Amino acid sequence: MNIIKKIMDSGSKPELVSIPAGQFFLLRPESSPKSTLECLYNDATLAIRESGSHRFELVVRKEVDDTELTSGDGGEDFEDDGLSVLSGQSKKEEEWSFNLDKSLHFRKSWSEQGEVAFVWRNTKGDAGEKFQFVVNSEIPLTDVGHFLHTVNVCEYEHKFKKQPSTATRENLRQFEFSHRHDEEAISDEDGDENDENNEDSQLGSKMGLLDLGNSSSESDDGFDSQEFEDAKDNFGSPKHPKQSVKVPNPPSAKTLLREHAALLVYDPTQQQFSLQDPDCGVSILDHGKFEYWLQINGKVLELGVDLTPLVNPFFQEETLCFIFNYSYETITLSYMLKFSDEATFSEFQQQWSKSLWEALNKQKWSAISEKEQRCISNANRDVDKELSLFLQDDDDSSSADSEESDENDEEEEEEEAEREIQSDVDSFDEDKKEEEYRSSTTLSGNKSLTVSYKNDRSFVVRGDKIGVFKVDDENNEVNFVTAINNVSSLKGRNFEPENPMLYTEDRAMIVQDKENPSLVFKMDLERGKVVEEWSAGGKDVLKYSHSKKFDQLTNEQTFLGVSGKSVFRLDPRISGANKLVTEQNKDYATNNKFSSLGTTQEGFLAVGSEKGEIRLFDKIGLRAKTLIPALGEPINHICNSADGKWLLATCDSSLLLIDLTIKEGKNAGSVGFVKSFSKEEMPNIFVLKIHPKTAAYMRTSAKQPIKFTKAYFNTGLNQKEQTIVTSTGPFAITWSLKKVLKGEKMSYRIKRYNSMVMEDNFRYGSDKNVILALKDNVKMAKKTGFKEPSKEMTRQNNWNEFLELSEKAAKRRNQ
Structure with missing residues (x-):
């Protein structure tokens, strides 16, 4: 404009x-x-x-x-x-x-x-x-x-x-x-x-x-107007604060490690880290009860943080640096520890990883096998060291097509960004039905998004209603179609539907009532009402999934579910209210706290848990072929690639991209769903997260920690997964798989909205268009409209004012 x-x-x-x-x-x-x-x-x-x-x-x-x-x-x-x-x-x-x-x-x-x-x-x-x-x-x-x-x-x-x-x-x-x-x-x-x-x-x-x-x-x-790049690790001249952050040592703490490093802080106004103290004491302390503390003592500054994913820890092996965030009230700063030699850096990295794992899992590192220890320790390594094997799977023509696609995206980016209006004022049509739908659920707001594969519709849960939307390709908008009002059980009890899943050629939807987790409901979308209620033999159905990745395109009746310690299949054609298939039910003696599941095109199943473990099954009712050890955070959502070679797990502060192809031994070339990994090999886990300096901006501006919504690959029959999408707070985020697999760990792009992004997902059959359910709106964004994080930070950066205000306060205190 x-x-x-x-x-x-x-x-x-x-x-x-x-x-x-x-x-x-x-x-x-x-x-x-x-x-x-x-x-x-x-x-x-x-x-x-x-x-x-x-x-x-x-x-x-x-x-x-x-x-x-x-x-x-x-x-x-x-x-x-x-x-x-x-x-x-x-x-x-x-x-x-x-x-x-x-x-x-x-x-x-x-x-x-x-x-x-x-x-x-x-x-x-x-x-x-x-x-x-x-x-x-x-x-x-x-x-x-x-x-x-x-x-x-x-x-x-x-x-x-x-x-x-x-x-x-x-x-x-x-x-x-x-x-x-x-x-x-x-x-x-x-x-x-x-x-x-x-x-x-x-x-x-x-x-x-x-x-x-x-x-x-x-x-x-x-x-x-040119693209900004993320700041390189340029270190400015020493700038010593006039005041310091005094943080006392936790009482009765045992010192696990004591080293020395230079301390720097990220200044987004200069797009670089500035030196604060050239020589600080760095300690990792054991407070007991699996509580650990990072303590930094310097001549001019002292600070400390708990060992937790909330500090967005990030290791830069090539520069021997460790970056983390420090929050105080509504302000979050990004600090860097720069170690003098590789041995010191390596020792710190190992101690940090081990202590963080113990803090998250509440058990001793020594309690797990060496194989599992290697898998966990390698999860934070540099991605580019392990990706050559995967890249060999791509033939030259597909690689060339991908590069050409990326180039086209870059050419369209500025033009598309100018065309697209990202205002979050209500853009619904002002017809009576839509106004009734919105006004009657103002306090609830949008809760979840479900994207149809069959008929280009999107379904948004809002209170006890479900809004139906369609894409207007000509105007690049998402328009309201109708609302399913007053969702209720067969007995007439209204409830707010949860865990919606489209079903049988997108003509029906499976939903739940959080007040009654032992039941699932089938809603006929053409009639707009619940028509059947099913149970799993008394089990609480925590999550469910299609039997195969693309089953919603077919008339397949069965689907899979998990309870805290069971994995099972439900078949609505079984007579009676109990739809559990007895022969395809796996009960564990202990409560594994299963929390999520996802399937491949062939019907292989991955099950995640609150403990952070992931189990891979080729058939229901049998033991898992592979157990991927927990890194610490709960697995909130799982999305598999259609061929079963890659698994994308959503945790609160990170995404886990897991390579399931076996590289060694007699089972080389198979995937972990079908064959077990050898005694010496475990799946490669690549941790995708927001760089601390970007996270500092996001946390300060949104006034909440990083917490990812469900992450998805782009999806389509005979289409290769190329992009990942998720969101946190008001930020929608995409990762380019091609760039990640080339070793570009910070390959994400961001688009900020003026309200919370409740959920987002790709439009079926494309990775160019992202549909988003905001708190009070539904929108579609072009992938080219997402920007590099430094551009977002430059656009809406409130750090200048903070730096000036804090400097002014320090000057007055010193007078």
């Missing part, structure tokens, strides 16, 4: 440039008795226009829909009329104007949700009040940068009363406030010491101890 209007007339005052979509807010200081955040216009434009010789105005204009009321209650943004003390103009006027000069301290900032925003002083209101214009997410970053540059140019012309064509970058820098905190800039001229001291004390109490000691370097306020 091009925002430059090039002297288009607005009455007698020509507009120079505008941001055509956004929200307009009033920001009050925390000391104000009124709300600190008030939305003035929910749909507004921001523009600059000439108001005289060398004079300009900043104009905020409300966008009025033709259907809005022109008078009376409900059609206005304010509750009362009269003159506003904020601007001296009527509260009901649809335009706000401000003389554009340096006194506004106009700057680029970020909203609490991490969205790009413009902020400026309210020069006619109470002390400390500011205005905020949150830019719509569809506006290109280059346009945001151009608008800010135009503001600086106009302020230059107003101050010096001459044309700005000869102004240098240094001339314009005096009008930039994006790298100076607003209150600090105000105090330079107005002496607002009270406001500043109040804010300083609040900051000190919240995050003053997290000062990084990095002075913000000034940079161009415009955005570079």
Whole structure:
């Protein structure tokens, strides 16, 4: 969207440039008795226009829909009329104007949700009040940068009363406030010491101890439209914090390892790690009861974290570095330990891996076999060292096709990104049925997404209703079709359906009621009602799956299920309520806490557990051919490749991509479903996760830890799996299998939405289109619309402000 209007007339005052979509807010200081955040216009434009010789105005204009009321209650943004003390103009006027000069301290900032925003002083209101214009997410970053540059140019012309064509970058820098905190800039001229001291004390109490000691370097306020790359491991000059994070040693801790390493912290504004302490003591401590602690003691900084996947641990073997996240309140920082030699790094890696495994599994490392220990230890190794065997499976022609596909994707990327609108305002058709469907389930929101294979429909559970959607290929949208209302049992009891699974050529759906896990219900989608209820002989049916991967394309009646300690087949054709097939039922003596299952095209079955173990079966009722040991996290979901060579397991903070092809011995070439691995060999496990520096941004902006939704391969008959999709919080994420198998561990791409992504999956038969169920919307995204994580971080980065605020707080404490 091009925002430059090039002297288009607005009455007698020509507009120079505008941001055509956004929200307009009033920001009050925390000391104000009124709300600190008030939305003035929910749909507004921001523009600059000439108001005289060398004079300009900043104009905020409300966008009025033709259907809005022109008078009376409900059609206005304010509750009362009269003159506003904020601007001296009527509260009901649809335009706000401000003389554009340096006194506004106009700057680029970020909203609490991490969205790009413009902020400026309210020069006619109470002390400390500011205005905020949150830019719509569809506006290109280059346009945001151009608008800010135009503001600086106009302020230059107003101050010096001459044309700005000869102004240098240094001339314009005096009008930039994006790298100076607003209150600090105000105090330079107005002496607002009270406001500043109040804010300083609040900051000190919240995050003053997290000062990084990095002075913000000034940079161009415009955005570079070129691709950004993830930061290399460039180490800046030593920058020592003025304050340190003091974390006491846990009491009665036993030291398992003590080494030395340099400590660095990631600065996303510079896209690099900056040195904090060249020589720190690094210890792993045993607190007892399988609780472990990483302690770092340096001359200028001390910190510590629990050994848990929540810190997003990541080893870079090529650089002898270990990266992890440290969270404090709502802020997450990404730290790096750089070891001096390979032996020290290796010893730390082994101790960390062993201690983390014990913490997750609550048992001693020595309790498992050496074979299992090797499998677990190798799971975090560099991917590229083990992938040549798989890559040999691809013939030259398929490899060439894949490369050509990737090149085409890259060519389409920018064009598609500009076309696609990722606004999360409701885009449903305004028909009566849809409004009833949405309004009656507002509090529930969307829960799950099920994609049809047969008829290009998607089903979204929302309360006790199921919304039906279809793809509009012409407009690249997902449109509402109808709703199945008031899902209820045969006895008429309403319930919220869970674990939906399409069935018998997508004409029926299997669902459950969480209040009665021993039953499953068959819903006739053509009639929109439950028509049968089935049980598994008294077992709780925790999860179920098709007997074969593509059974929903057929009229196959049977399907598979698991309870905490059983794997079984159900056949609805058996008379009576109990549909358990006795001959195909495997009961274990102990509760293995089975939690997930998935099948291949031939009907091989993988079963995951809360313990993190995965069992591979060729037939139900027999012992598992292969047991893959637990890395520690529960297995929440399983997706198999059609040929059974690869398994994708979803854990909370990572995905496990498991190579099931046997490489050695008499069974070489078979898969772990059919034959057992030799005594010396175990499946290769490749752990896919978000890099700590990206995770730090995601955790801070979403205010929640990484927790992946169900991950899927793209799916289609006779189609090779090429891409993985999952989500966490408001972020949808894809991995390119081709890049992963070439050793590019950080090959993921991200697309951020303004609401939670509840579930996402590929459209059947393609890896180009992703269907997403947001909390209150259903959308389709092109794979080319996903961006590299550094671009997301650059787009909505609230770290600049944190660094400046913490540095300011440290300076005041030292005075």
